[in-house]
Amino acid sequence: MTSSYRAVTLPIKLTVNGKEYQSSVEVRKTLADFLRDELGLTGTHLGCEHGVCGACTILFNGDAVRSCLMLAVQADGANLTTVEGLAQEEELHPLQQAFQENHALQCGFCTPGMLMTAYAFLQDTPSPTEEQVKEGISGNICRCTGYAPIIQAILQTSKEPPVRKAGE
Amino acid sequence: MKPAKFEYFAPTSLAEALELLHEHGDDAKVLAGGQSLMPMINMRLARPKVVADINRIPDLDYISPTPDGGLAIGALTRQRSVEKSTDVKARIPVLAAAMPSIGHFQIRNRGTVGGSISHADPSAELPALCFALDGEFVLSSASNQRVLKPVDFFISHLTTALEPGELLTEIRLPARALAPSEEWRWGFQEVCRRQGDFAMVGAVSLLKLDGGGICQSACITMFGVAGTPVRIRRAEEALLGSRVNGSVLQDVSRIVSEELDPDSDIHASSAYRKEIGGVIARRTLEAAIDRRNGDETA
Amino acid sequence: MVRGRGRFLDDIKLPGMCYAAFVRSLHAHANITQIHVDEALKIPGAIAVLTPEEVLPYVEPVRPAAPGSSEFARPYDRYPLPPGKVAFVGEPILAVAAETPHIAEDMLDAITIDYEPIPSVTDVDQSLAPGAPTIHQGMADNIVFYREFGGGDTDKAFQQAELVLEKTFHFPRQTAVPLEGRGVIASFDSGLDRLTIWTSSRSPHQSRSVFSTVMRLPEYSVRVISPDTGGEFGIKGTGYPEAIVLAFLSKKINRPVKWVEDRMENLLACAHAHEQRVEVSVAARGDGSVLGIRSKVLVDQGAHCLGPTSAGLEPMTTGQSIVGPYRIENYDCQAYGVLTNKCPGGPYRGVGTIQGVFVIERIMDLIAQALKLDPAEVRNRNFIQPHELPYNTVAGRLYDSGDYPGSLDKLLQLSEYKDLRQAQQQANSRGEHLGIGISCFVEHTSTGSQDYHKRGVYGLPAFDSATIRVDARGNVTAAVSARSTGQSHESVFANLVARELGVPYETVKILEGDTDATPFGSGTGVSRSAVSTGGAIRLAAQDIKQKILELARFFLENEEGDLDIVDGEVFVLADPSRRVSIARVAASAYDASREVSLPENIERGLQVTRSFDPPHQVFGNGAHLAVVRVAPDTGVVKLEKYFVVEDCGTIMDHVIVEGQVVGAVAMGIGNALLEELRYDDGGQLLTGSFMDYLVPTSLDIPEIQTLHTESPSPFTEGGVKGVGEAGTVGAYSAVANAVADALLPLGVELTEPPVGPERVWAMINAAQGNPG
Structure with a gap:
């Protein structure tokens, strides 16, 4: 079984927001915990750790996923984007801009997951209807805003095609 | 809410994975999409000694048309791939239509077909669809391969016929419930507290009518109402040979309710599930009859 | 925040920091006979355990309302860790510390507790x-709070009544579930003999x-810092x-x-709320006007009292809210806080008020139903009129300002009623079941000391403070006691x-959220910051x-x-x-500056601290309308439209008021349709x-149309209200009334939210005499 990993701690190599990282990670550590604790990317939040709230949503090889439901070791060789990779330097991504303009965040805790979900959603559905936006973000819980301004922000962004790629 | 300790393996070939499962038997848990297993591991409700991550096996992710007009789906195929597949839409439209009801798109991006089926949650959509479509499951082990029908595979709540050392590797779905132009018609409905939640009650109905609207064949599969998906044979018999109209549907609805003996849980009581089961079954049949105007959601 | 650069509690890492976890009770009511920790301490990376016995000699007990006191609460002692006995499932029994959160949880697994279960009580009966x-x-x-209050002559009211309604309402246990849970970092500096606490709290000074009280320390030995807080809604207050x-x-x-x-x-042991049984008798005239109400409010408090106002919070608030925006002159209320072996109850957005309003608004609809009147008309026949304000209610409150009939009128226009x-x-x-539900309400905000005294609560600072400093370059810092969540x-x-x-x-x-950097004050809560901190x-x-x-x-x-200041420049008004x-x-x-030389009698510096204690609670009002469609065969409720008329006095910032209202409506919709903690x-x-525990997603919230009106309060700085x-x-x-309205043709009686599919189905069965 030479090609298998077998250890309690494993070396991994991955790309996050365009930057390469190498690390040795305990196999039981979730990807979300790894990003937060070891890479210091604390924008990815933990709201439930059982895959319901969506606060930990990141892009895993381009797909929006719950990072609390993956192990860090599973990200070996992967290309990830977190909320920290959405803006280019000081320039906010149009989605971030729209969230600010529409007061689409109050406490801000769900915001990173919501942004990453919205980003992936718009990649898939560049000109969505309001109903599609509602369905698109229905896997992300916000307790503050009542969703309306978030939906507004996403619709506003969708009217500015093409959506710029994050972290590029 | 942090996982207990486990050993982790990521085999890179099927043979290697089966060897690994053979070696560790009951101690091993297969990690596929992780959308059911990982919450349980995080909560320490599951404490496997060994986690066998099959995500690095390259040849388990495919949707292949079969000569008989059906599909063979690799166990590691993501649910999102099924949802987006034009082959699925063309060949088994009921499957394509039901996919958005599974969780949310981020869940479907990771969640696999084989994972959902192996997890065997009685409220889940995929086991019920395979049941309704009379699919076949290919179970592989280091020394053997066998093919089981869903009725033999699903044993009870979260329990399947998978033996220690065995892995579900392929799901075969025959050519049934074809596009609306074909004679098979279909309906899929579920009642959930919120969209994306597990169903309190769900139904998949397949119906074959002749030119005169007489029922030639019927399959009514209910989920969320027992330890496994169940077919309601007595209701199917009531449909056979009849012109499917309001009073027949009324009867069928009543029979479905009579036949169900669901459990109660936090989301719905047995009595509710029993009665609503009949309502949902009728709605899927109505949708099947009027497929072109059918509505996929409850 | 949108960049992911917020600094929430769990984002903070201190040098040498380790991680705690709690062993929690598996039993609702049990004596603890023995605690076995040896195996846990053998785990590599384990640091320590802390048992109740170790803590006991060094702490003062926490009593209901502590460090304040309540005249109507019955005292008992609670210790941070329970010596000898647990009273609810999830109660923390002992703490462990380890090098990582994972190891801390490994330690929990390795600890065993021997329990001797004793009979438990899980409801008020x-x-x-x-x-x-x-x-x-x-x-x-087990009665931890009891108070009778009211006024007028209810006996006479009931003698004169042409219509008497008797109803019992059951309200479910719910909880706020902010997306970020509670969190604490404690760092004791033995050199300075000083404790620094980071806690996701809205009231650092009260924390x-x-x-200070429980640990017998002078306040100068404790610094509390409250970092960015990921939602709060009442439950991250003090006293955990x-x-x-x-x-x-x-x-x-x-x-x-x-x-x-x-x-x-969080679901097991952070504050629960809202669970009550309310029994009411209502006397009304034949025209629908309410003569009098008798109520009995039984709050299922759980095993302990939490939060500063503690035991009386829900019983009193609900009891006082039942009279609503209506001229009800005869009222008797018996308000109980009753202990049970469940998670302690604390404040959650709309605490107590939501039930009181629910009761009176259902009653208004039931009167309309009995007298075949339009629900809006019944409300119009009962409203306190604008010219009657300020108005002393028979439940002991002083309504300050508002136009209650005007708000309803605007709502009816907005919604094209x-x-x-x-x-x-x-x-x-066509055989469909469409329902329209109205709710009119007043809501107390910004409780000050006087109002606490009226409720028998003393020793609870209800003022907020602000220190404003203009530095030598003209930049302005305002340090405030409130904490935004x-x-x-x-x-x-x-x-x-900037405006002032x-x-x-x-x-x-x-500047907010650090007791070392901000002046003392009550903090955020009771919808008060705009009034009290804003006032300061x-x-x-x-x-x-x-x-x-x-x-x-x-x-x-x-x-x-005369001089004035605009855009950072002082100018002479005349020139x-x-x-x-x-x-x-x-x-x-x-x-x-060498430009001028100030006389010696001018005090140097530009720094002022002021406090503001709201002299009275001030009352916002509003009127909501919900439209629902119910599928009677499955019980599924679909909320189709929602309208809000909101009057919170002078509006300081329209966008933020709109955000607060829409967000809170969404939460209320969750309360009405989804949220229920069950034991x-x-x-x-x-x-x-x-x-x-289901909270609303984007698909559960319809478009919410709002209209804001302003009735400035005569009692606050600038006329603002919370x-x-x-x-x-x-x-x-509003949502419950709409569901009841949709099911009116089926004879359904709605007295128990949340109205999920099964409850709707069961209500229909009950109305039709089916066993269900």
Whole structure:
């Protein structure tokens, strides 16, 4: 079984927001915990750790996923984007801009997951209807805003095609 | 809410994975999409000694048309791939239509077909669809391969016929419930507290009518109402040979309710599930009859 | 925040920090006979355990309302870790510390506790039954709060009644579930003999008071810092044992230690709320006007009292809310807080008010139903009229300002009520079940000391404070006692300071959430910050402005005429071309200017601290309308439309008020349709995850149309009122009334939210005499 990993701690190599990282990670550590604790990317939040709230949503090889439901070791060789990779330097991504303009965040805790979900959603559905936006973000819980301004922000962004790629 | 300790393996070939499962038997848990297993591991409700991550096996992710007009789906195929597949839409439209009801798109991006089926949650959509479509499951082990029908595979709540050392590797779905132009018609409905939640009650109905609207064949599969998906044979018999109209549907609805003996849980009581089961079954049949105007959601 | 650069509690890492976790009770009521920790301490990376016995000698017990006191609450002692006995499933029994959160949980797995279960009580009836086991030593029974209040003559009202309604309402247990759970970091500095606590709390100063009282420390030995907070909604207040325990743990191991509650702990052991039974009798005239009400409010308090106002919070608030915006002159209320072996109850957005409003708004609809009147008309026949304000209610409150009939009228116009009713008739004639629900309410905000005294609560500081400092370059810092948990204080308050002082918004910085950097005050809560902290800011800004004008005269040839400030420049009103920048004036206050020489009798510096204690609660009002469609065969409720008329006095910031209202309506919709914590008969929580405790998603919230009106309060600085909770208050009953309205043709009786599919189905069965 030479090609298998077998250890309690494993070396991994991955790309996050365009930057390469190498690390040795305990196999039981979730990807979300790894990003937060070891890479210091604390924008990815933990709201439930059982895959319901969506606060930990990141892009895993381009797909929006719950990072609390993956192990860090599973990200070996992967290309990830977190909320920290959405803006280019000081320039906010149009989605971030729209969230600010529409007061689409109050406490801000769900915001990173919501942004990453919205980003992936718009990649898939560049000109969505309001109903599609509602369905698109229905896997992300916000307790503050009542969703309306978030939906507004996403619709506003969708009217500015093409959506710029994050972290590029 | 942090996982207990486990050993982790990521085999890179099927043979290697089966060897690994053979070696560790009951101690091993297969990690596929992780959308059911990982919450349980995080909560320490599951404490496997060994986690066998099959995500690095390259040849388990495919949707292949079969000569008989059906599909063979690799166990590691993501649910999102099924949802987006034009082959699925063309060949088994009921499957394509039901996919958005599974969780949310981020869940479907990771969640696999084989994972959902192996997890065997009685409220889940995929086991019920395979049941309704009379699919076949290919179970592989280091020394053997066998093919089981869903009725033999699903044993009870979260329990399947998978033996220690065995892995579900392929799901075969025959050519049934074809596009609306074909004679098979279909309906899929579920009642959930919120969209994306597990169903309190769900139904998949397949119906074959002749030119005169007489029922030639019927399959009514209910989920969320027992330890496994169940077919309601007595209701199917009531449909056979009849012109499917309001009073027949009324009867069928009543029979479905009579036949169900669901459990109660936090989301719905047995009595509710029993009665609503009949309502949902009728709605899927109505949708099947009027497929072109059918509505996929409850 | 949108960049992911927020700094929430779990984002903070201190050098040498380790991680705590809690062993929690598996039993609802049990004696602890033995604790086995040896195996846990053998785990590599394990640091320590902290047992109840270790803590006991060094702590003062926490009593209901502590560090204040309540005249109507029955005292008992609670310790941070329970010595000898547990009273609810999830109660923390002991703490562990480890090098990683994973190892801390490994330690929990390795610890065993020997329990000796004793009979438990899991509802108010069991708790009040003769011979019921008492939950706390030293109490004769399980009644932790009791008060009778009211006024007028209800006997006479009922004699005169032409219509009498008797109803019992059951309200479910719910909880706020902010997306970020509770969290604490405790760091004891043995060199300085000083404790620093980071806690996601909305009231850092009150938190410090609790630490200081329980740990017998002077307040100067404790610093409380509240970082960015990921939602709060009432439940991250003071008084949780875990925070105190963490402080001890840090002291014991001499290292910083962090605890972040996970979602299971949050649902199991963070404050629960809202569970009540309310029995009412209502006497009305034949025209629908209400003569009098008798009510009995039974709050299922759980095993302990939490939060500063403690035991009386829900019983009193509900009891006082039942009279609503209506002229009800005869009222008797018996308000009970009853202990049970369940998670302690605390405040959650709309606390107590949502149930009181639910009761009276259902009653209004039931009167309409009985008398075949339109629900809006019945309300119109009962409203307190604008000219009657300020109005002393028979329940002991003083309504300050508002136009209650006007709000309803605006709502009916906004929602095109007549057309809605027509559409409903058409839909119902097609066999559909469309329902329209109205809710009119007043909502207390900004409780001050006087109001606490009226409720028998003393020793609870109800003022807030602001320190404003203009530095030598003219930049402004305002340090305030409130702590934003998503209410955008930093922009609202900065705007307020900028407006009051006449300086650009960009030159103002708000400081919050650190007891070392901000003046003492109550903190955020009871929808109060706009009023109390806002009031303090206005007062301080006025003082500073006076001082600036006084100094400016030295730059303006000792001008004696009126001056004002705009855009950071002081100018002479009579001749605006004569002006001086605030920066130049401020420099002189710091002796950093050679332009003028100030006389010695001028006090140097530009810094003022002021406090504001709201003299009365002030009452927002509103009217909500919900339209629902119900599928009677499955019981599924679809919320189709929602309208809000909101009056929170003078509006400080429209965007933020809109955000608060819409967000709170969404939460109220969750309360009405989805949210319910359930226990089994043995006191085990059945809804321990987000798979079972359901909060609304984007698909559950319809478009919410709002209209804002302003009735300034005569009692507050600027006429402002609070608004944080109003949305939940209206939505709970508007949605329920709409569902009841949809099912009216089926004879359904709705007295118990949330109205999920199964409850709707069961109500229909009950109405039709089916066993169900």
